[in-house]
Amino acid sequence: MEIAAYCTLVLIALLYPAVESRMRRLERRAQRMEQKLDLVMDHLGIAVVTPGIEEVERLAREGKTIEAIKTYRKITDADLLEAKQAVDRMTGPVSPGA
Numbered sequence: 001m002e003i004a005a006y007c008t009l010v011l012i013a014l015l016y017p018a019v020e021s022r023m024r025r026l027e028r029r030a031q032r033m034e035q036k037l038d039l040v041m042d043h044l045g046i047a048v049v050t051p052g053i054e055e056v057e058r059l060a061r062e063g064k065t066i067e068a069i070k071t072y073r074k075i076t077d078a079d080l081l082e083a084k085q086a087v088d089r090m091t092g093p094v095s096p097g098a
Contacts, residue, residue: 050075060090 041048052075059068065087072083 056087057090060087065091 052071056068056072056075059065059071068087068090069080069083072078072086073080076083076086078086
């Protein structure tokens with residue numbers, strides 16, 4: 001029994017890098033597909049309203065950027081960078097003299 005468990009662990013350890021690499025490729029592909037879909041939707045004038053996004057916009061307008069990013073991540077399951085970029089887009093460009 002111990003040998004079977006050991007062999008299983010070795011097999012998992014050997015296969016893990018291949019599975020992880022495949023998952024990264026699939027994630028990149030899904031991200032490219034989402035970007036293309038966003039472009040098509042923008043071109044067609046279709047807007048998707050995410051429930052709860054109003055709260056994120058309110059927090060961003062009030063200058064509560066960190067809370068807005070946390071709320072955006074909770075609502076959308078986005079990673080930190082994606083959430084920050086989305087909140088930055090909501091607040092618009094900041095002028096250098098402000």
